[in-house]
Amino acid sequence: MDDKILKSPLPPIPYPEISVAKYILDRLKQFSGQKTVLLDCPSGRKHSAQQVYDHILNIAAAFVDLGLNKGDVVLFISPNSDYYAIGLLAVMAAGGVFSACSELSSYREVYNAIEDTTAKYVVCTPDNLEDIKNIAECLPQIRKIILMSNEWTSQTDPKVVNYFQLYDYEASECSYDLPKRVDCHQDMAALLLSSGSTGRPKPIIRLHRNVINLTHQFQHQEIWGLTERSVHSCQNTFCHSGGLTFLLHSIASGAIAAIMPAFEGNKFINYVEKYKITSAFLVPSYVIFLANVDVSNRDVSSFEDIICAGSPLPEGIADKVFANMGLKYFRQGYGMTEVGFCTQVFRSKNLEHKASVGWCVPDSQVKVVDPNTSELLGPNQVGEVWIKSHQMTPGYLNLPDKNAESFDGQGFIRSGDAGYYDSQRLLYIMDRYKQxxxxxxxxxxxxxxxxxxxxxxxxxxxxxxxxxxxxxxxxxxxxxxxxxxxxxxxxxxxxxxxxxxxxxxxxxxxxxxxxxxxxxxxxxxxxxxxx
Structure with a gap:
């Protein structure tokens, strides 16, 4: 039976058993203090490793002074920005739990997100402020609303605090140690919401060890391997596992995290040209755009590496984007918010296996089963993909019935995706079973x-x-x-x-x-x- 369970051809990668914030702060101290690690593409703002280090701790101290206790959830509703990136890391440094939903969410979606994650603090922009104030009247769990706006106007509501006032705190003058100590095997780093495609979005627990294991593995040159010379595009929303993962990986690698509010086709090309972006994690719809966009009169020579995941990539698109953008590397990977990345085509093999989502990464296992009988299937037999990993969530918050339904007795999670593996133990994803x-x-x-x-x-x-x-x-x-x-x-x-x-x-x-x-x-x- 064991030969029908896919495992990684790479050896295990030990990960440090520390908090996400300590991991990032320790990495920042390894780089030159003047090294740029964050870039806000629309504004052109840049932040050095030392500045990011100081801002994280100062804002963390401010959160603690606002009453944030270990384990309290802080929910962000904002487009990606440099300030957002620093803020979410500060929440973790203060011992809090990062959560988020899209700034495009409806009133009811935001209400449900705050209620289901038990968020006590909400960080928002002026576009969402009135909705959040109304929700706070219905949900007394909300202690403070932190408004992320440079154009601060006096607020009559004592719950509303200006985000940029938090920058004025001095962590060095605090009487408590930062980052706060956590148990990486028990304490939550993040609560990420599922897509909601099958109903109300579910809050997915991400322990510190889940996030650290995933971020640390990405340092391996075969898996991703950004360096201090890399400029990585961070256009995927931080409220999604992929957006958060690649932000953390970029900072931990000493690369420049080039942050964009969203993927907007021609703007993306402009940013690649202006900031010499080298790599990106993209979903298929973005890859299809890059496969077809005319770049004959644009300088995109810096852009050399794409990893694609999120849904099946139509046949032929990989070759087309490879040629159109002049890439050196194109790989597919596979995962889900509950797991992170569990398979990926390794970098040295990227030209050989463009149709596959790759081999298991270290500490991950995959099996393909008959969805009706749970029988393990062999090579080239289509079934449901089940996953087990150190990166995997321990479950959904306050949803015991859903947890029982989603996991088997061996700790594998049911993905809902149809797929198969070949004789080389490469995984292929066909589609969602329900689609x-x-x-x-x-x-x-x-x-x-x-x-x-x-x-x-x-x-x-x-x-x-x-x-x-x-x-x-x-x-x-x-x-x-x-x-x-x-x-x-x-x-x-x-x-x-x-x-x-x-x-x-x-x-x-x-x-x-x-x-x-x-x-x-x-x-x-x-x-x-x-x-």
Whole structure:
């Protein structure tokens, strides 16, 4: 049976059993104090290693003086920025727990996030302030609202505090030690919310050891291996595991974390050119943009390395982006918020395995099982991917029934993804099980149809879902976005696809051209909103 459980070909990587804040602060002290480690791309603000070190401790001291106790949750609602990055690390240094939701969240989504994470402090921007004040009247658990704004106006609400006043604290004058001591095996570093694609988002516990193990592994040159010469794009929201992980890895490596509020196609190219960005972690929709964007008159020569994860990448896109952007490395990886990264194509093998999401990283195990019988499956047999790792969450906060449903008796978590592994023990992800279609009993993969749509010269983005049908029960329906200045009818695109596939894969559900596809805060296509 053990030969059907995938393990890493790399040896274990021991990780320091300390808090996230101490890990980052210790790393910052190893670099030259003048070395730039944070860059806010829109404003051009830069922060040296010494400045980030001092700001983290000073703001941590301010949080403690505001009454923050060990284990208290601080929830951020803000677009990415340099100030946000420093603030979340300060929360951890003060012994608090970092949590966040998207600044684009609705009132009800924010209310639920604060309630479910038990947040006692909320950091927000002026755009969200009135909503947070109203929520605080309903949820007395909120002690303070920290407003992140340079344009401070006097507030009549005593709960509202100016974030930038926290910078005036001097940690060296405090009577307590910072960063606060934690038990890395028991204490939470973060509470990250699930996507909510299957219902109300779930608060996912991330212990200090989970975050440290993941961040420390990324220092390995085969796994990621940023250096002090790297400039890494941090455009994925910090409220998501990928955004937080790569921010921490960038700082810990001494690289420059080039922070952007979001991925905005042409702005991203501008930032690559202006700040000589070298690498990025991107979801497939961003990779597809870079595969098609015209950079013939742009200097993107610094940009050489992409890791892609988040959902299946359509076939052929890897080769296309590799050529268009002049990359040296392109790799896929696989994981989930509950686990972090559990598999990845290693750097030295990136040209050989562009379709795979790679081998297990150290201290991770993967098995593929029959979702109906839980039988372990062998090579090239499709089943549900189950994961076990030191990076893995111990569970969801205050959701015992969900925990019992999600984990098996051996500590593996059920991913909900369909996949298989080959004779080289490389993992391949096909699609979410719930998104796979069955037409007349035959499996139809949305990712396959999406790839074919993207092969059309006029299509820039595509998503395929299943819709009910009176005869076939379920059939594929497509949504596409056209490239700029391109015109093609929905009927022509349906004819194009139907001419490439067999009978069961035809777009009997139709095709709709949209101006844009709905996206999650991470940039993944939100198929739930297309249903």
């Amino acid at each position: 796979i279609l069955k037409v007349e009993g035959i499996i139809v993969l949305p990712s396959e149809l999406e790839y074919l749509l993207l092969s059309h010269e006029d299509v820039s983005e595509a998503a395929v879902i299943g819709v009910k049908h009176s005869y076939y029960v379920e059939v594929p329906k497509a949504f596409v976005v056209l490239k700029p200045q391109r015109k093609v009818s929905e009927e022509k695109l349906i004819q194009y696809i139907d001419g490439l596939v067999n009978d069961v894969k035809k777009l009997r559900g139709g095709l709709t051209i949209l101006q844009e596809l709905p996206k999650t805060p991470l940039g993944k296509i939100n198929k739930t909103l297309l249903q």
